[in-house]
Amino acid sequence: MLKVCHLYPDLLNLYGDRGNVMAYVRRCQWRGIEVEVHCINLGDPVDFREMDFLFLGGGSDREQNLMAKDLENRRELLQAAVEDGLVVLAICGGYQLLGKYYRTLEGHVIPGLGLLDFYTEAGRKRMTGNVAVELEIEGEPVRVTGFENHAGRTFLGQISPLGRVLVGYGNNGEDGTEGARYKNVFCSYLHGPLLPKNPRLTDHLISLALRRRGLPAELTPLDDRLEMAASEIMLKRLLR
Amino acid sequence: MLVAGNPQRARAGLKRTAVLSARSTGVSGDSAASNRAHYISSNKGCRKNLAFRLRLILAILVAKVIMWLVRLLGRGKGSSLPGMVALKICPGILGCLARQARRGVVMVTGTNGKTTTNNMIARVVREAGYRVVVNTEGANLITGVTTAFLKAASLAGRVDCDYALLEVDEASFPRVTRQVHPNMVVITNFFRDQLDRYGELDKTISLIREALVQLPGTGLVLNADDPLVAPLAASTGKEAFYYGLGKHRQVTSLSAAAREGRFCPHCGRELFYACYHYSQLGDYRCPGCGFSRPFADVEGTEVSRGDHRITCRLRSPAGSHELVIPVPGLYNLYNGLAAFSAGLSLGVEPGVIIRALAGYTPATGRMERFRYRDKPVLLNLVKNPTGFNEGLGALLSLPGPVDVLIAINDNDADGRDISWLWDVDFEVLEEHHHRLNSLVCTGQRGAEMAVRLKYAGVPLDKVVVENMHRAVEHVLNGSGTTAYLLATYTALWPLERILSGYAKRESRAESLPSVS
Numbered sequence: 131m132l133k134v135c136h137l138y139p140d141l142l143n144l145y146g147d148r149g150n151v152m153a154y155v156r157r158c159q160w161r162g163i164e165v166e167v168h169c170i171n172l173g174d175p176v177d178f179r180e181m182d183f184l185f186l187g188g189g190s191d192r193e194q195n196l197m198a199k200d201l202e203n204r205r206e207l208l209q210a211a212v213e214d215g216l217v218v219l220a221i222c223g224g225y226q227l228l229g230k231y232y233r234t235l236e237g238h239v240i241p242g243l244g245l246l247d248f249y250t251e252a253g254r255k256r257m258t259g260n261v262a263v264e265l266e267i268e269g270e271p272v273r274v275t276g277f278e279n280h281a282g283r284t285f286l287g288q289i290s291p292l293g294r295v296l297v298g299y300g301n302n303g304e305d306g307t308e309g310a311r312y313k314n315v316f317c318s319y320l321h322g323p324l325l326p327k328n329p330r331l332t333d334h335l336i337s338l339a340l341r342r343r344g345l346p347a348e349l350t351p352l353d354d355r356l357e358m359a360a361s362e363i364m365l366k367r368l369l370r
Numbered sequence: 371m372l373v374a375g376n377p378q379r380a381r382a383g384l385k386r387t388a389v390l391s392a393r394s395t396g397v398s399g400d401s402a403a404s405n406r407a408h409y410i411s412s413n414k415g416c417r418k419n420l421a422f423r424l425r426l427i428l429a430i431l432v433a434k435v436i437m438w439l440v441r442l443l444g445r446g447k448g449s450s451l452p453g454m455v456a457l458k459i460c461p462g463i464l465g466c467l468a469r470q471a472r473r474g475v476v477m478v479t480g481t482n483g484k485t486t487t488n489n490m491i492a493r494v495v496r497e498a499g500y501r502v503v504v505n506t507e508g509a510n511l512i513t514g515v516t517t518a519f520l521k522a523a524s525l526a527g528r529v530d531c532d533y534a535l536l537e538v539d540e541a542s543f544p545r546v547t548r549q550v551h552p553n554m555v556v557i558t559n560f561f562r563d564q565l566d567r568y569g570e571l572d573k574t575i576s577l578i579r580e581a582l583v584q585l586p587g588t589g590l591v592l593n594a595d596d597p598l599v600a601p602l603a604a605s606t607g608k609e610a611f612y613y614g615l616g617k618h619r620q621v622t623s624l625s626a627a628a629r630e631g632r633f634c635p636h637c638g639r640e641l642f643y644a645c646y647h648y649s650q651l652g653d654y655r656c657p658g659c660g661f662s663r664p665f666a667d668v669e670g671t672e673v674s675r676g677d678h679r680i681t682c683r684l685r686s687p688a689g690s691h692e693l694v695i696p697v698p699g700l701y702n703l704y705n706g707l708a709a710f711s712a713g714l715s716l717g718v719e720p721g722v723i724i725r726a727l728a729g730y731t732p733a734t735g736r737m738e739r740f741r742y743r744d745k746p747v748l749l750n751l752v753k754n755p756t757g758f759n760e761g762l763g764a765l766l767s768l769p770g771p772v773d774v775l776i777a778i779n780d781n782d783a784d785g786r787d788i789s790w791l792w793d794v795d796f797e798v799l800e801e802h803h804h805r806l807n808s809l810v811c812t813g814q815r816g817a818e819m820a821v822r823l824k825y826a827g828v829p830l831d832k833v834v835v836e837n838m839h840r841a842v843e844h845v846l847n848g849s850g851t852t853a854y855l856l857a858t859y860t861a862l863w864p865l866e867r868i869l870s871g872y873a874k875r876e877s878r879a880e881s882l883p884s885v886s
Binding site: 140144145146147148149152153156190191192193196258259260277279321322323326327353356357359360363364 | 570571572632633638786788815820822825830833835
């Protein structure tokens with residue numbers, strides 16, 4: 131049984147990111163792996179270490195601020211869980227929040243949770259469009275696609291990127307990196323949503339969660355022809 | 371044209387306009403103040419100097435030639451190109467033409483229901499005996515609005531109409547209102563729509579708010595049930611006429627996911643709802659600061675839904691009436707309430723309004739009906755989660771097994787980001803899949819639509835991905851008793867063209883000539 135934690139589903143309901151939770155849950159269920167989804171809203175109690183997969187999305191500024199305040203109170207618990215190997219997927223605003231700080235155009239520094247070594251600066255130009263990224267999953271290169279829409283430019287410290295940008299802006303439009311990776315925390319700017327469009331990545335996140343619980347992490351293969359066909363169409367369009 | 375996406379270009383264009391008209395006329399065609407002055411003496415036409423008049427006539431001439439060519443070639447609807455070219459030749463043309471509407475300009479903006487509401491208002495105003503200029507179907511950027519006036523203008527630049535009725539894209543609203551000063555602005559609702567184009571909803575709303583502040587004397591007709599729309603009267607210091615729905619038995623909630631304004635726009639607390647109609651529309655109250663749904667001047671109660679219509683009892687300052695809207699869907703009732711309120715505010719007799727609305731026929735893509743052999747075929751436009759959820763609701767209310775076609779494109783007009791499909795509650799189809807004969811996905815992102823259905827739990831043997839032609843053939847020849855087609859904006863026209871080759875149109879899209 132895997133416990134999936136969907137953070138602030140009522141607050142962060144922009145850009146279809148809830149699709150990441152849907153994909154994670156369905157791909158477990160299709161293999162007979164039991165899943166329990168915990169929807170955690172502002173102020174709801176939760177012990178992150180008990181969870182197996184945590185999803186954190188992004189929202190508009192107003193919602194982002196509410197979520198940041200709430201998470202600040204849970205910082206210690208979240209950090210302990212991350213160090214313990216909790217599998218996390220953080221997208222866009224959720225990604226930015228895990229870093230050291232966000233500097234606005236006016237120069238105000240908004241502190242982040244500081245769990246990962248990176249910072250974000252507001253940019254004048256919004257980075258919007260379809261993206262193709264190459265990741266490495268268990269030593270194999272995998273191409274994923276998505277849609278980015280962010281004004282913040284993220285710069286990584288002593289931490290690996292999630293992947294290398296083939297087409298699009300990625301973290302900052304300069305250094306060719308996309309997202310961040312620390313222990314079992316995966317951060318990305320990619321909406322789309324990311325997981326349903328990229329089943330290899332989803333399965334990797336499921337395997338990691340099973341491994342953390344000491345369960346067999348070998349997954350039954352599924353029929354992914356629809357996902358692959360959709361991904362191929364977008365890759366062809368972007369890489370031609 | 372990406373107004374919000376390219377502020378530099380928008381600003382540059384504005385500057386050029388101001389310089390040109392200042393040089394040629396001494397009267398800026400852009401500033402709200404001069405618009406206002408001209409607006410009051412509007413029936414005088416455009417008193418501008420010779421250079422301006424020459425540009426104006428050239429712009430109209432070129433635009434008319436383009437319209438004629440577009441018609442001759444049968445390419446597209448030609449609803450934005452003439453305006454685009456004319457604005458290049460004579461940047462002040464829109465303000466000059468719009469100022470001639472004798473009784474004024476009404477604008478409809480908001481996320482959903484702009485076209486329907488505007489067409490309904492056009493019907494009401496025509497029924498009352500006025501001549502109107504209306505922009506056609508979705509041509510709601512500054513270019514489309516300009517084209518509407520160009521169609522109506524004589525070569526000398528005269529426009530003979532009482533009212534100009536304009537649906538205006540939310541993001542284009544500030545740009546259009548810099549040239550055209552509306553007497554009345556109707557705001558339908560604010561839902562999430564094409565985020566990559568507009569940035570976030572909050573930003574869109576604040577741009578509209580700022581634009582409204584620049585429009586002294588403009589009255590508002592607002593949806594009281596939308597906590598994102600209702601505060602616009604107070605925040606702009608304007609008079610507003612509110613419409614809304616009272617409590618009714620069929621308070622629906624297909625979607626719990628796509629609610630946009632669940633938090634107080636003033637203090638950020640979660641709003642308390644006495645009832646929801648759909649999405650964030652309902653009877654709301656903030657437990658923190660006391661912000662609440664305003665009293666609705668026009669209120670619908672006793673809602674009753676039929677297959678092809680929706681009715682309610684109406685309470686208004688003009689008394690009590692029975693309102694019949696001959697298209698289904700609660701959202702269409704909202705459009706009807708908006709049109710009723712606009713008509714009443716313009717001084718049209720309530721009986722005339724009721725009669726006009728009862729005769730409303732939908733525009734292209736707003737639930738058009740075709741027939742293929744004995745099979746009813748329904749075509750519906752979808753552009754955001756709220757509208758799509760309503761579309762699915764209508765789909766599941768149909769009797770018998772249905773063949774469904776979903777066409778998803780990702781051009782600029784559709785929104786390049788299609789992730790909003792994951793905010794649509796396709797999960798309702800899993801539960802009701804026995805009523806679905808097949809689900810055919812098509813369009814530029816048809817394959818991804820199929821992925822969405824797969825993760826919604828729809829049985830895979832019912833899901834097909836096809837090119838548009840084959841997709842249409844598939845649903846027409848399916849063994850279901852009805853074919854139901856849902857398409858994003860740019861997928862709608864090719865779909866309609868293909869469909870017309872096979873099926874007979876039953877409800878002719880109301881083709882709106884720009885002047886009646």
